[in-house]
Amino acid sequence: MDGNKDVLKNNIANYSGRAHKFADWAFGSEASSAAEVTSKFLCKLKELEYSEPLTIIDLGCGPGRDLDVFKRSTDPTCKAIGVDACQKLCSIAKRRSSCEVICTDFASIGSFFATSSVLGIFCLASLFHLPRTELPSLLKLLYELLMPSGLLLTSFSYSRDEDRAMSDGRWNNSLPLDLHQQFLIEHKFEIVEIFKCRIYNGQWGVVISKKS
Numbered sequence: 001m002d003g004n005k006d007v008l009k010n011n012i013a014n015y016s017g018r019a020h021k022f023a024d025w026a027f028g029s030e031a032s033s034a035a036e037v038t039s040k041f042l043c044k045l046k047e048l049e050y051s052e053p054l055t056i057i058d059l060g061c062g063p064g065r066d067l068d069v070f071k072r073s074t075d076p077t078c079k080a081i082g083v084d085a086c087q088k089l090c091s092i093a094k095r096r097s098s099c100e101v102i103c104t105d106f107a108s109i110g111s112f113f114a115t116s117s118v119l120g121i122f123c124l125a126s127l128f129h130l131p132r133t134e135l136p137s138l139l140k141l142l143y144e145l146l147m148p149s150g151l152l153l154t155s156f157s158y159s160r161d162e163d164r165a166m167s168d169g170r171w172n173n174s175l176p177l178d179l180h181q182q183f184l185i186e187h188k189f190e191i192v193e194i195f196k197c198r199i200y201n202g203q204w205g206v207v208i209s210k211k212s
């Protein structure tokens with residue numbers, strides 16, 4: 001447990017120490033790659049037969065670039081809520097997107113959202129900061145929060161099979177695509193779409209899956 005608290009503390013210390021620089025990077029050179037990912041997610045959300053606006057969570061929203069995209073989407077219209085544990089990035093995200101942003105860690109989101117209350121959970125370049133041993137309980141929680149047929153987008157760097165702290169203190173869980181899918185399938189998700197994305201100096205395997 002203490003080890004896990006240290007992981008969170010080290011991840012957040014890193015982002016707090018460079019929050020504005022990270023925001024400039026996210027909204028600058030990385031925006032076009034992220035736009036491809038948000039666009040694919042919105043496309044799949046649009047196919048769901050639910051009345052709009054569709055409630056979605058941007059889990060690990062960082063400075064709010066994708067919250068802003070979801071908020072501006074007109075087809076489908078969405079109500080996007082951000083979640084991030086870094087207070088400084090949460091403040092930037094609120095200011096830049098005008099969306100609600102909850103400052104908490106991934107594992108605590110069950111206290112803020114009711115069971116079967118959201119249609120989409122979007123995790124771009126965020127869940128890799130969680131040690132692999134913690135992924136099963138989080139996937140179980142995300143499954144519970146989704147409405148039937150609700151969509152989850154997960155992304156992990158896939159070039160190596162690695163689960164350890166990086167030299168800058170942040171945790172890195174790199175999951176090859178077959179393992180990434182296996183985790184989702186074992187937690188009752190149905191794979192909908194798989195693609196690759198280049199963002200934040202890495203190659204990411206991205207999977208959109210569905211609450212079956």
Ligand SMILES: C[S@@+](CC[C@H](N)C(=O)[O-])C[C@H]1O[C@@H](n2cnc3c(N)ncnc32)[C@H](O)[C@@H]1O
Pocket residue numbers: 008011012015026034059060061062063065083084085086089104105106107123124125126129130200
């Ligand atoms: C690489 S950034 C990605 C941010 C955003 N999704 C994007 O694509 O720009 C990773 C984010 O995950 C957040 N994060 C890391 N571990 C977290 C945890 N356990 N709970 C909540 N947020 C966390 C960090 O604060 C950071 O904003």
